[in-house]
Amino acid sequence: MALLQIAEPGQSAKPHQRKLAVGIDLGTTHSLVASVRSGQVETLPNSRGEHLLPSVVRYLADELPQVGIKAQSYLVDDAANTVMSVKRLMGRGIEDVKRLGENMPYLFEACDQGMPLINTVSGLKSPVQVSADILRALVQRGESSLGGELVGAVITVPAYFDDAQRQATKDAAQLAGIQVLRLLNEPTAAAVAYGLEQDQQEQGTIAVFDLGGGTFDISILRMEQGVFEVLATGGDSALGGDDFDHALAEWMRHQRQIPAQLDLAQQRFLLRLARAGKELLSHKQTTQMSFSGWPGGADFADIELTREQMNLLLDPIIDKAIKATKRTLRDAKVTIDGISRIVMVGGSTRSLRVQERVSELFQQPLLTDIDPDRVVALGAARQADVLAGNQSGEELLLLDVLPLSLGLETMGGLVERVIDRNTPIPVARAQEFTTYQDGQTAMAIHVLQGERELVQDCRSLSRFDLRGIPPMAAGAAKIRVTFQVDADGLLEVSARELTSGVAASVQVKPSYGLSDLQIADMIKASWTNVEDDRSARSLREQQVEADRLLEAVTMALAEDAERLLTASEQQAIVTQMEQLVVVRNGQDHHAIAKQIEIMAKASDAYAAMRMDDSIKRALAGKSVDQL
Amino acid sequence: MDISQDFFSCYGLSRDFAIDLDGLRQAHRHLQQQHHPDRFVSQPDSDQRQAVQITAYLNQAYATLIEPLKRGIYLLQLHGMDPLVPTNTSMPLDFLLQQIEQQERLEDMHQAQDPETEMDTMAFELQTQASQLETEFAQAYSSAQFEAAETAVRKLQFIVKLQQQLNTLEGVLLD
16 A cells, blocks of 8 residues: 655655756857657747857856846957857866967966966856856756756767866856766767667668857767767867858958958958858859948948859868868778768758758768757757656667777876777776886876877876885886776776785866867877877887986996996996987987997996896805705 | 676677677677666766776777677687787797788888778788688687687787778878
């Protein structure tokens, strides 16, 4: 017999009540919140019926911040306190922001962790805080639309987001008081929105082509019996629909021979004209571009823009996206005819030319039915519904991969990879390292993310020390470093010295280093710089080897050269050492390798003498029984 | 789920080089469905942590078994050998010469008239060599000739390295 059910007012009394969960697309220019209601997935509007929330926050002296359209209207009049495009700052250091931020009107200050802080009338704000304010607005909208408290949210992030950026996004959610059910990759969310996992029989490889205003992402997913796997991601973080507008504006400027030095009002005029023309040409073959109202005094005649002309201007930009797509297909080891579905995401995929070119590349029709601005949020909402436990749970399991390789710094500024890019997560990997010097009692662990061979070209994620290693000969200590990445792609690193058991670990908190652009460039550069990297690596390796040898011989000479060597023997070794120092400081790794060999030979006899000597001394005064 | 058992046992496979890859894929997917951290979102932290550990173990197991080279190395490791730190490092001279030749061929790709075709041909040849070595390994292993199996797997390592280099080169040259 069932017990009497007791419920406080406002508390759920029905045992099978749906748990309220939302999907959030936290975007660079705008954000959305979506949910599954009575079996239907939909984006949630505000009280005025608007679905898209501009990702803009305006801070006021003594009031709560304004978020969205209201804040957006102050972008010009109150530029210093109105923050936009904060997603580009997430997980970034002050140095990157200065580099990115020439046209950002904010006053930045660095805090102690190197995170940039924006100086507003309501105090210093970190990008995490600004994102939290956007998230708070979305959560409120969700709660008032759905009529109850949310159990949590699925928040989407670009597939290429590194550990620091994911961590910053999660921190923002925590600050906004919302439980993150999962950080979900945007392309995966888009595929889920189309319900591609529901064809249980079907197994297929899906391309998600996401062209936004300022970024392009291409992702290759494999779906099999309801399981999604990200095979590879790529793209260009400085490519998007804004480039279309700029190309059209540039063309018009040339047509009317307007000088290149435009003021802000003129730039805006041309861009607005370009955008309007672009939209008109999506259903017309030709349009007149009118310069009436040009903020420059002079009068210019109208320009006729045909669709062919526009296509000529757009094609070089689309070519870049196509090239990146082909590269990513190769990365995923998939051929064009291996792709069964193409999902189009991002406002700029409304461009007919983009659709034509992509369809031509893949030789098949595209999935464009769902609004490309909302598709990511809709997919996130479906996943949130599953994770909140509202569905039986067997259908949808999303498997993700690591976006960038993880590794450690080794001697000479080299990166030793521990987990390769595109490895399915969660994952744990351990690698063993050893000490470099006799008696070394501590080891610095420097965690890096990126595809290049040298530390300086990768992103620094975290540093910590393993201390208390018992003094041993160089190479005798065994230090096992373990990387553990969870389902959200967040990293934890621990180190343990195996003979003594001393251990240290760190939950990787970003030390803030690189911009979006640099991350994309890092991946690109790993392709183009393979040869450079290889010789740079060889050079560093030989230099490390040379240093090791020089140090060992120097120490040995200081200890017992006087006792064991004649002056001329000593001189012969010193000469070779000097020669090694000279080539070691040069650029030729072959020369260093050769000199190492020569020097090793020169000191061989000496090494043998030292060995005999130490044995003799060890045995001195001991009887055979004592050995 | 016991994460100290060997990778073959966790998928219910017998410890052999020849395995049913489709069966492995299915078994892996099934176990993922059961143990993935997403299944434990509303459970206590300790359950979630355990799920991360199990899934990480499964991912490693799958990655090891699905690749012939890794599977071969793993089989020998289970047998107490370590092909990564071989006791006998000498390789047959003709094999080494062939490797030098292939390495040079790779370097000459930069100057090739039609690098795409050249690379395709080489990829095909490498794949053939790899398949042969896999067969060699399988035979040696199943007849308990572990020394011969180790040689085969070490040769395979060379070929896989070349395949990776060729892959990277493709990315550079075909852009």
